[in-house]
Amino acid sequence: MKFEDWHTHNSFCRHAVGSVEDYIKKAIKLNLNLIGLSDHFPYEFLIDSFPAIKGVPFKEYAMSLDEIEIYLNSLEKLKVSYKEQIQIRIGFEIEFIENQVRYLNAYLKNYLNRLDYIIGSVHFIRENEGLFAFDDSNYVKKYDDYKSVDIIFLKYYKTLCSMIKSSDFTFDILGHFDLPKKYNKRAENKNLVMNEILDILELIKKRDYTIELNTSGFRRPIKEQYPSLEILHEIYNLDISVILGSDAHHPDEIAFNFKTALEILRKIGFNKLARFKNREKSFVDI
Numbered sequence: 001m002k003f004e005d006w007h008t009h010n011s012f013c014r015h016a017v018g019s020v021e022d023y024i025k026k027a028i029k030l031n032l033n034l035i036g037l038s039d040h041f042p043y044e045f046l047i048d049s050f051p052a053i054k055g056v057p058f059k060e061y062a063m064s065l066d067e068i069e070i071y072l073n074s075l076e077k078l079k080v081s082y083k084e085q086i087q088i089r090i091g092f093e094i095e096f097i098e099n100q101v102r103y104l105n106a107y108l109k110n111y112l113n114r115l116d117y118i119i120g121s122v123h124f125i126r127e128n129e130g131l132f133a134f135d136d137s138n139y140v141k142k143y144d145d146y147k148s149v150d151i152i153f154l155k156y157y158k159t160l161c162s163m164i165k166s167s168d169f170t171f172d173i174l175g176h177f178d179l180p181k182k183y184n185k186r187a188e189n190k191n192l193v194m195n196e197i198l199d200i201l202e203l204i205k206k207r208d209y210t211i212e213l214n215t216s217g218f219r220r221p222i223k224e225q226y227p228s229l230e231i232l233h234e235i236y237n238l239d240i241s242v243i244l245g246s247d248a249h250h251p252d253e254i255a256f257n258f259k260t261a262l263e264i265l266r267k268i269g270f271n272k273l274a275r276f277k278n279r280e281k282s283f284v285d286i
Ligand SMILES: [Zn+2]
Pocket: 009, 013, 015, 016, 040, 249
């Protein structure tokens, strides 16, 4: 079967290598059926409404608001010019920040009808007046400020829970489900954290969201996919839909370890993967 990679970045976000076209060309070379372009949506809209954002280098995390139009125009052109060679889908990976969604939507609403899908992700947890960008390697030492890594996991899952429950935050795919494990962190009280996860999965099922199997974890100290095998089994038991994403920040990372990912999914029992067009879900057999 030909792979589809639904989570890729490019130089628009300033911390990924390669132009959008570089990623498309590489995906064609790898004989992919489809590439989803899902660069980070700007954080810039938060500057006025959310002082905590000033503590993080958000300009290195995403394109600016001015660039959204340029990004979408260039993707729409490339989609047409490469249509004989590969299917292209246009998306964004968007940060959920509690109580800030209306500020996000003021910008996002202008572009929604041009998107095939949205990956909803959480890369920050709240800390008093500030934010902890727990997946940024520059801040990994901050994990030590916490008495237990479980506090980070629980804060993270609480935020994820708010994202899923939010009536105004719109998304289709939940990105890198158990991201705080990235730097080889594991919950100490496994049951406590797993109970939170099970509640979240029930919610995801109810709202019919899709969960991404993100292979970037294989490139990180944790050396495994997001979510873990244990969580994937629960996802399967609840019949929640899944999709594959590499989270490529370099063209060489496109479809990274997808063969392994597919084997993992098949072994658990999954027999289909989700896909999106104009924000509508369909399925392909695996
Ligand atoms: Zn990134």
